[in-house]
Amino acid sequence: MKLRVRFSKFGPVKFIGHLDIMRFVQKAVKAAGIPVKYTEGYSPHQILSFAHPLGVGVESESEYFDLEVTTLDGCEHFKVNLNRQMCEGMSILGVYLLPDDTKNAMASVKFASYRVELHHKDASDLLSDAVERFIASESVLSYKETKTGVQERDLKEAVKEISYVKESNNGEKNAVIFTADASSGGNLKPATLMEALYRPFDITFNPWDYQIIRTEVYKEDRDGKPVPLSFGLEEL
Amino acid sequence: MRKLALSDEILLQIDKPARYIGEEKNSIMKNAAEVAVRFVMCFPDLYEIGMSHLGIQILYGMFNSYEDTWCERVYSPGSDLDDILRKRNIPLFALESQDPVKDFDFLGITLQYEMCYTNILQILDLSHIPFHADKRTWDDPIVIGGGPCAYNPEPIAEFFDLFYIGEGETSYRQLLDVYKTDRANQVTREEFLRHASTVPGIYVPSLYRTEYKEDGTIASFTPLFQDVPKTVRKEVVGNLSESFYPTKPVLPFIKATQDRLVLEIMRGCIRGCRFCQAGQLYRPIRERNIEVLKQYARELIKNTGHEEICLSSLSSSDYSHLEELLLFLIDECDANKINISLPSLRIDQFSLDVMNKVQDVKKTSLTFAPEAGSQRLRNVINKGLTEEDILGGSKMAFEGGWNKVKLYFMLGLPTETEEDIKGIGKLCNEIAKVYFDTVPKEKRNGQKIQITASTSFFIPKPFTAFQWASMNTQEEFREKAFQTRCGIIEQLNQRSIKYNWHDTDVSVLEGIFARGDRKIANVIEKAYEKGCMFDAWNETFHYDKWLESFDECGLSIDFYTTRERNDDEIFPWDFIDIGVTKAFLLREWKNALAGKVTANCRAQCQGCGAASYGVGFYCPGGDQK
Numbered sequence A: 001m002k003l004r005v006r007f008s009k010f011g012p013v014k015f016i017g018h019l020d021i022m023r024f025v026q027k028a029v030k031a032a033g034i035p036v037k038y039t040e041g042y043s044p045h046q047i048l049s050f051a052h053p054l055g056v057g058v059e060s061e062s063e064y065f066d067l068e069v070t071t072l073d074g075c076e077h078f079k080v081n082l083n084r085q086m087c088e089g090m091s092i093l094g095v096y097l098l099p100d101d102t103k104n105a106m107a108s109v110k111f112a113s114y115r116v117e118l119h120h121k122d123a124s125d126l127l128s129d130a131v132e133r134f135i136a137s138e139s140v141l142s143y144k145e146t147k148t149g150v151q152e153r154d155l156k157e158a159v160k161e162i163s164y165v166k167e168s169n170n171g172e173k174n175a176v177i178f179t180a181d182a183s184s185g186g187n188l189k190p191a192t193l194m195e196a197l198y199r200p201f202d203i204t205f206n207p208w209d210y211q212i213i214r215t216e217v218y219k220e221d222r223d224g225k226p227v228p229l230s231f232g233l234e235e236l
Numbered sequence B: 001m002r003k004l005a006l007s008d009e010i011l012l013q014i015d016k017p018a019r020y021i022g023e024e025k026n027s028i029m030k031n032a033a034e035v036a037v038r039f040v041m042c043f044p045d046l047y048e049i050g051m052s053h054l055g056i057q058i059l060y061g062m063f064n065s066y067e068d069t070w071c072e073r074v075y076s077p078g079s080d081l082d083d084i085l086r087k088r089n090i091p092l093f094a095l096e097s098q099d100p101v102k103d104f105d106f107l108g109i110t111l112q113y114e115m116c117y118t119n120i121l122q123i124l125d126l127s128h129i130p131f132h133a134d135k136r137t138w139d140d141p142i143v144i145g146g147g148p149c150a151y152n153p154e155p156i157a158e159f160f161d162l163f164y165i166g167e168g169e170t171s172y173r174q175l176l177d178v179y180k181t182d183r184a185n186q187v188t189r190e191e192f193l194r195h196a197s198t199v200p201g202i203y204v205p206s207l208y209r210t211e212y213k214e215d216g217t218i219a220s221f222t223p224l225f226q227d228v229p230k231t232v233r234k235e236v237v238g239n240l241s242e243s244f245y246p247t248k249p250v251l252p253f254i255k256a257t258q259d260r261l262v263l264e265i266m267r268g269c270i271r272g273c274r275f276c277q278a279g280q281l282y283r284p285i286r287e288r289n290i291e292v293l294k295q296y297a298r299e300l301i302k303n304t305g306h307e308e309i310c311l312s313s314l315s316s317s318d319y320s321h322l323e324e325l326l327l328f329l330i331d332e333c334d335a336n337k338i339n340i341s342l343p344s345l346r347i348d349q350f351s352l353d354v355m356n357k358v359q360d361v362k363k364t365s366l367t368f369a370p371e372a373g374s375q376r377l378r379n380v381i382n383k384g385l386t387e388e389d390i391l392g393g394s395k396m397a398f399e400g401g402w403n404k405v406k407l408y409f410m411l412g413l414p415t416e417t418e419e420d421i422k423g424i425g426k427l428c429n430e431i432a433k434v435y436f437d438t439v440p441k442e443k444r445n446g447q448k449i450q451i452t453a454s455t456s457f458f459i460p461k462p463f464t465a466f467q468w469a470s471m472n473t474q475e476e477f478r479e480k481a482f483q484t485r486c487g488i489i490e491q492l493n494q495r496s497i498k499y500n501w502h503d504t505d506v507s508v509l510e511g512i513f514a515r516g517d518r519k520i521a522n523v524i525e526k527a528y529e530k531g532c533m534f535d536a537w538n539e540t541f542h543y544d545k546w547l548e549s550f551d552e553c554g555l556s557i558d559f560y561t562t563r564e565r566n567d568d569e570i571f572p573w574d575f576i577d578i579g580v581t582k583a584f585l586l587r588e589w590k591n592a593l594a595g596k597v598t599a600n601c602r603a604q605c606q607g608c609g610a611a612s613y614g615v616g617f618y619c620p621g622g623d624q625k
Helices: A011-015 A018-031 A078-084 A121-125 A127-136 A190-201 B054-065 B079-088 B114-126 B154-159 B172-184 B189-196 B290-304 B322-336 B349-359 B375-380 B387-399 B418-438 B474-489 B505-514 B520-529 B543-553 B582-593
Strands: A002-009 A048-050 A059-068 A090-098 A111-118 A141-146 A149-154 A159-165 A175-181 A210-220 A226-228 B037-043 B069-075 B106-110 B142-146 B162-164 B208-212 B218-223 B261-264 B308-312 B339-341 B366-371 B404-411 B450-457 B497-501
Touching: A018 A048, A018 B290, A078 A090, A111 A159, A111 A190, A121 A127, A121 A190, A127 A159, A127 A175, A127 A190, A141 A190, A175 A190, A190 A210, B037 B054, B037 B172, B054 B069, B054 B106, B054 B172, B054 B261, B079 B114, B106 B114, B114 B154, B114 B505, B114 B520, B154 B520, B162 B172, B172 B189, B261 B290, B290 B308, B290 B322, B308 B322, B322 B339, B322 B349, B349 B387, B366 B387, B375 B418, B387 B418, B404 B418, B404 B474, B418 B450, B418 B474, B418 B497, B450 B474, B474 B497, B474 B505, B505 B543, B520 B543
Parallel strands: A059 A210, B037 B069, B037 B106, B106 B142, B142 B162, B261 B308, B308 B339, B366 B404, B404 B450, B450 B497
Antiparallel strands: A002 A059, A002 A090, A048 A059, A111 A175, A111 A210, A141 A149, A159 A175, A210 A226, B208 B218
16 A cells, blocks of 8 residues: 655754655654555565655755555554654655555656745845746756756746745745746756846855745646645545 | 754755754753753764764763753764864854853763874864863863773873763762752862762862873872872673663664664673773673563664664673574564674574574675684683684585685784784685685585685783783884785685785874873874874874874873883773772783683683672672572
8 A cells, every 4th residue: 555645844954865864754654653565575675755855955845755555554643653753843744545556756746846035135136136037038048067068958948937925024035936847857956946047147146045945746637737746645 | 943053054065964953863852941960972073973872872861861961962073064163163062952062061071992082172172161171160061081991091181070980870870969069059160079089980180190200100199188089990880681771762864884773782791802901891791681682672673763783792692692682683673674783793503593594695704803813822812712613613604605704813912923923824724725625616606705804903901911011013013914914925725815904003093092191191182283183084194293292292102002011010090990900910911921811701700800899790799690
C-alpha cells in the first residue's frame, strides 16, 4: 500500500539539506512504528521517496514524500505518531492513500509555486517594476553554463504565473509570487528567476538577500491543469 | 521559534550550517529562568567528531535528568565560522539556547586526545573567557576538564579551574550542589574552588604547587592548604547496571563520523597490555548485566529509529555473555531492519559464524592486532596473541571464504630490535602462505589474498608500565618504517602485502603532551598564538610552528620524549590515584624488560591495586560476581 505524506519546513531546520532531511524522516518513520516496507536484498532500505528536493535555506509550506507500507493496520494514528517524531519547524500536515498505479512522487511533479520575500532594499523598491516588466516582455532569457557550453532558456515559457505583494499590515513582506516548471527535465530554480527579474536594473543577489518559501508542489490533472500533489487523494 | 545566534547571511556562507543550529532529535530544551545551573559540555573538535562520542551523551542525559540543571553542547567551529566570529566579535554560543558560552555556570571540556589542546584555547578565545584560570571572575564559567587526558592534566592545568578525574556518573551531583550552595551564599570564586577540592574526584590545579629539581624533573608536588587532598582518587561507577545510560541519545541531522547507536557493555579490560593506557585507567573490570543491555538495545532502537548499532568496550570478546548478547541482537536487528556493526572480536569459530550471519556475502576483512612482529617483543608488551592464534584464526577464516586480513603493529616499542621489525614482514608472509595452502586455486574464484599491515609509532603514556620508557626519535621512527617496508618487500608473497604507515610529527607532539608537565602550557599558548589549531587534522597541523614555540619557551623536546625515566622519578601525574599502583606498574616495567609475561585478570589476580574499589568483576572481594 502506498501513502503520500505532506509536510512543512520552517525556521532553523531550513539549514538542513535534502539528504539529511531524508535520513531524518527515515528515522522518524521507523521510530513512529509505521509498518514501512523495505526493499529486498542484503542492505534493505525503506521504500520512501521525496517529491522534490528543497535547497538549503529554503522554507516550505507544502512538501511531499511517498512511502509504501506492508499493512494499514497500525497506521490509524500515522499523522499524530509521526508528528511526535518531528523537530520544531517540521510538521506533518496530511497523509493520503495513493492508488497502486500512481506514478512515484518525483515523476508526478510538474510545477512548484514560490513566494520570495525580499530583504534587499533596492530590489524591494523596484519590485513592481521588475515583475511588470517581466510580464510585459515577449521573452526573458536566462543563461546557464554547462559542460557543453552556455545554455539559453526562455523563462517566459518556464514561468506559468507571476505576481507580487506589497508589504501589508498583516505582516506580509514585499514578495514575488510565482508558479514555475518543476519537472525533472525543466526545473526552474527561484534564484534563476530572481536574477532575471532584476537584471534590467543591474541588481544581483546573494542567497541571503531574500527568503524563498515554497508554497505548493503540483502535478497535472487530466486536463493538464496544475493541482497540488495531494489533489483528489483520500486522506487516511 | 528559537532565535539563532547566527544570521541567515552567515549560515548561508559557511560549510554545514546544520552544525550550529541545534534542534536535533532528543536534544533538550529547558527554560533558562527555571534552572539553577547551566552547564555547557564541549568536545573541542568539529561537530561530526564530537557527536560520535558516547561520554558526552551520557553526561548530557544525566545532567538533563536533574530538574535544576540544563546541559547544552558546543563544538569547535570550523575555520570558516571561526574567522567570522573573530571578525565580527560574535561570542561562541551553545547549540540549544544559542546563548553565549560565557554566560554559563560551567563549561565542561572533554579531553579525548592530546592533539585537541590548542582547540581548547580556541573555545576559550571565541567565548571571550580568559585562558588562565587565575584571571577569571564570576563573570566567567567554571571551566572543568575530564576524560582520558585528564589523567595527566598538567600540560593544560593553567587553563582549567577544575578537573574531574574518573567516571563522570558519580560525583557531579555533589559538585553542582556545592556550587549552588556557594553561589547562594555569595562566596568568592576562590572559596568555591577550595570547597570543590574536597569533592571526590575533583582536582583544583590552582591549589597545588610544583617544585622542580635542577635537571627539570619534579622535586615535589604539594597542596597549598591543609584541607586540600594530597592525592586525587579516580572516581569509578560501582554498579554499571544501575548507572545512568543515554537510551535517548541526541541524533545529529548531518552524518556523524560514527553514525550508530552505541551499547557500552563493560568498562575495563582484563588483558594488561603494557603499552595500553585505557587498560589501566578503566580498571577494575565491570560488566553491564545482559538483561539490562537487552533492555537498553530495545529502547535505543525504539527511541531513535536508527539503522545501525554497535557494541562498545575495550575488549568485547571478554564480555562473559557475549554469545547470548550477539545472538539476541542479531534477532532483534533482523526484525527491525538494523545493521549490527561488530566490534573487533577474537577470531574463532563463534565469531566467524556471527560475522557470517551479520555480514552475509559481502565479507569484510579480518583484523588482528599483534602489535609486534616477534613473539619475544609480544611478550615484552604482554600481548597475549601468538603466531598460532593468528595463523589458526586466518586458516579458519580462509576456509570460511574470507580473503582480506588487516594487521596492526607498533614501531618503537621498548627493547625493539631489527629482528622484531623483520618479524612483521615474516608474519604477513606466513599468513599469505596459509591462504595458498588452505584455499586451492579452483576455489579462489579469481580472488586474491590481500594483507594490509599498518604501523603506528609507540608513544609512552602515563599510568602504563611503559611510563618510564624512552620514546624513539623521529629519525628512528622513519628508519624503522623503512626497515618494515624492506622486510615486507623481501618476502616471497610480498605482492599480497600492502604496507601503511603514518607520519611522525604528530606522534612527537602527542608524546610530549602525554607525559608533559605544567611548563608545557606556555608552549601550547604560544603555538595557538601562531595559529595552531585542529592539530589532529593533517591539513591544519604545522609542526614548524610547534618547534618554534618550544624554542621560544626554552624547553627541550627530548626531555619529554626520548629521556628514559629513573625508577624513582616523581611524575607530573603521580598525585592521581587510579587504583592501579605505581609499584605494580614498576613491577610490570621490570617484567617487560625481562620479557616476562603476566597473566590476565581472569586467569589470576596480579594485585594491581584496582581491587581496592571493591567492585571488580574478577577482583578478589569484588561484589559483582
